[in-house]
Structures are given as C-alpha cells and as structure tokens.
Amino acid sequence: MQTLKVTKDKKVNGVTIKRISLFLIFIILTVLSLMIGADNNVTIGNLIKMDDTAGQTFIISRAPRTIAIILTASGLSIAGLIMQAISRNKFMSPSTSGTTDAAMLGVLLSYLLIGKQPHIIQVIFAFIFALCSTILFMTVLNKIKLRDAVYVPLVGMMYGAIIKAFTTAIAYHFGALQIVSIISLGTFNRFTNFNLLYIVLVPLFLSVIYATRFSIAGMGEDFSKGLGLNYKRTIFLGLCIIAVISAASFVTVGPITFVGLIIPNMVSAFYGDDVKKSIFDVAVLGAVFVLLCDIFSRLIIYPYEVAVGFTIGIVGGLIFLIILFRRIKYGKQ
C-alpha cells in the first residue's frame, strides 16, 4: 500500500509542479494588478502603514477591479469549457456562438422597454436572450452537421454578427446607438459597481459540483443514459450556467471575446477533456490570461489605459488562429 502511494505521487509530480507554478503566476499577477494605476500612492508599504488615501483607492477602485477580472475571466473560461463538453465540440464558446451578442440584444431591449433600471434587470434580460439564442444555435448545429468542427466558430461568429446587426438596426431606429457603443466595449474601467458579478459565483460553484456530469454528458446521450444520468437535464443545466455567466459578465464588463474559446483548448492539450480534471486549471489560466492583458492595457499608454477588450481581442484572436491552423494542419484528431 505504502509503495503504491509513492509511485503514484511520482507520476503526479509533473502535473503538480505545473499546477503550483500556474497558481504562483496567478498570485503574482493579482498583486501586480492591484498595485498598478494612476495613483502612485498605492504601494504595499503604504497599505501596511494604513495610509488613508491609499487605502481608499485600494478598496474603492483597485480591489473591485481585480476581483472583477478574476471572476469574469474564470467564469467565461469555465463557461467555454462546459459548452465545449456538452456540445462535444472544441470550438464552441459564448463569444463565438452568438451568446454574447444575444446578451447585448437583451440589454438593449431592457433599456428601450423599461428605461434606466437596476443592473439586475439587465442581467435577467441578458440571461433570457443568451439562453434562448444558445439553445437555438446548438439545435441548428445538431441538425445541419457541419463537415468539420473548424467551421463551428466561423458559423457561430456569423450568427453572432447577424444578431449584432439586428441589435444595431433596432438601436438606430430608436436613436439608441450611443447605448450600443457603450455596452459593446469590454472594459474593467467602468464606474459601475461590480457587485453584480458575484452572481457568477453561483454557476461557478455548480460547475465544480457537477463537473463529472458534464464530462459524462460529453460522451453522448446513450452513454449518459446507460449510466443513469439525466442527459437532457444536464445539458439544460449546462446551458443555464453558460447563460448566467455570459449575462452577468456582459452587463458588468462588456464583451470579452475569445477567452472562453482559447483557454479550455490550451488546458485540454495537457489534461485532456475530463471537466473535473481541468476545471481548476481552466479557471486559473483564464484569470492569468486576462490579468496579463489588463496589466498590459493599463501600462501601454500609462497613466491612461486602453480598453482591455481590444487587447484581448488582438492577443486572443492570434491564439485562436494558431489553434485553428494547428487543427487544420494536424487533421481531425
């Protein structure tokens, strides 16, 4: 028994080292993210000395922003992971299947129908639209059977563009184009409160608990039924998790593209497709990626900053292309 445990530990070692170093990078970036900003007063020294202005800046501006980044990034990455598992398609993600665009339409309609209202109403609108749109997209995708999974994000982006065009047309008709341009920018620099983002914790918690169910559902309907898993309910739960995360993060920080697509793909290259095995790494790597992009956006034209949505769009787009070309090159594995 003792010897068995030792050999097992040895095997696991490589994985553990990777995990620990990823987590260390995450901690370092979190601290960096907290320390960067226009106000040079915020240093660790000043915070320990309980400097009042530094403390204020830290609590009101810095900490919420960093927490928002971590929650959004981990949330969207896990949403992508679950979406890829239940659709059995490595190229699905909230931002490349119309989910985010539908959330935007929902937010716009909530403005037009009710006017200025608490953010929670916007989230509910965004949630309903995101859920319906994702169900529609996945149903259509199951029916048409694309020749290669590579086409899925492309079709998804076209579908998203149609919804976006529709949103713009409605906004134009009602003279609300300004609202669209505000909500369609992804940034952590909004002077909104990020409290709403804590909603994301609920679906994150659920996805960890039900990770095995999503893996099994990913093996197919008959496979799931054979193991006594309620397949349809699991898929619906997964879609709800995806929609809540997309809606809450869209309303608070705007569209963050590619994260949900590239992060699960990068992690599955190491750990495979078991949701339970990779969910922690997906969350941490997602946070690391967005923290990096955010720090870069804040430093490049310091003391001003670029909207993080641009940086993520460019870097994420490049990584997405690499994944796409690798996939085409190494064939249909």
Add this chain to the structure above:
Amino acid sequence: MLNFKGEQTMIEIKNISQAYGNTQVLREVNLIIKEKRITALIGANGAGKSTLLNVAANLLEPCAGTVLLDGKDIKEMKSQDIAKRIAILKQTQHLNMRISVRDLVSFGRYPHSQGRLKDEDEQKIRQAIEYMNLKEIENKFIDELSGGQRQRAYIAMILAQDTKYIFLDEPLNNLDIKYSVEMMTILRKLVKELSKTVIIVMHDINFAAAYADDIVAMKGGQIMKEGAAQDIIDQTVLTEVFDHEFCIANVYGKKVCVYFPPEDKSAKGDAINE
C-alpha cells in the same frame, strides 16, 4: 428463476413492439434472459437486435409491452437504479474525446457515487483496471489506444459499474480477429468468475457459435428461434434466419458455419456431417 429470498432475479421481456414511423421494428417480442450465461442476439441487418437491446436497457421506450427487471417494471424504476443493475455498451465512437483510461473507468461509478468518489469507488476502479490488465496504460488517453485496448477500457468501465447484467451492442466491430477472440474470452471469464449475465448483439455467427451459451435468432422484428447455441447452429434454422444457404462443419469439436456457396454445386454437402 428465484433467489433465496424468493424474489425473481432475471430480465423478462413481454410483448415488446416498437416502430419508427411506419416501419415496425419489433413485433410482440417475448424473451426471458437466463442468468449467468452469454446470450447472443443474431440476425440479419434490420432484424431488430439492437432495438431489442436498447429497449431492454431502457435506452429506448417501446411502443407497447413491458420489460421486467428482477420482477419490477423497468419503466417505474429510477434510471440510476437501472444503471446499478444493467450496464450497456454501444458501438463506441468517442474518438475525439481526450479522456484517460482511469477517468473512463471512474465514469462507471457514476450510478453509485453521483460523481463524488468515495474509498469504495476508488477500490472498485482499481480492481476493474487490474482485472482488465490496464494498469500500465491507465493514464493514457483513450484516443491513443489500439482498438483492442480501448475496448478493454470500456469493459473495465462496465466492471466498475458493478452490474449483474452486461449488454453489448456489436463489441467486435472494428476489432482484429486477435482482439475479437480476446474480447470473447474475457466475456466468458466474466460469466465464470464474476457470475455476470451477458447479452450481446453479434454479427459474426461463428463467434456466437463458439462463445455463446444461448442464441436468440431474430428476423423481421420477431424471434425466429431461441435456445442453446448447439441447437440454433443448425443448417435449417440458420438458412431460414439469414435467407442464405448454410453449411455446418465440425472443427475441433466445435460447430463452424460456412456461408460461402460452393463453386461447384455438386461439391455441396461435403463438409456437412457432424
């Protein structure tokens, strides 16, 4: 069949009918599956073998009729409880999933653990992996394995599921002869050592003849004939079931079906005589 408590322990299929649209796939099928034996379902394509298997495992709801699992109507049982008694493996095509052998085997514990593995579950997983000789490749992804290894991994998953009944839908498809024989030898071992009851849909009549205890021959959605393998592997029976001339030969004391028509018609019948 009754166990010591006087409960019925078996699968009883009663008056099952099934149709897809206007096509009748099963017509009032009645069957009792005997315990601790390998039962092979044979028949031509479209005879309804796989449909019958799916209905019996509750993957498919029949248009009419009932399936009794250990005396209880399967429709009134929780799917989780069914999964503790019946494990089903269909033709496997999950090649794009990168799941390690160990993860796959641990899925078999889902009906018992609901995803939270306890010590007992870990133990069953380890036993299943060792029983199927997968210890060395337990951390490999299933898409990296050979066909035979992958099939063994799926069987290990079913063993971890720890069910009395094992249903297999054409498990020999895409397997080399060597691995097919290995697979059937393993199934015989499961019946002998672990007292499993195996129901298997098969294409190759000779594998059924060599390894099954009982054979159920189907045609046009009905059971043509059922009984011990020795009785079903019979020229008249098989000719009727498959609409094709058969010739039964005896090799090493085992019945072998020859289904190639002789080039010289007069040579016909040479190989008969058991």
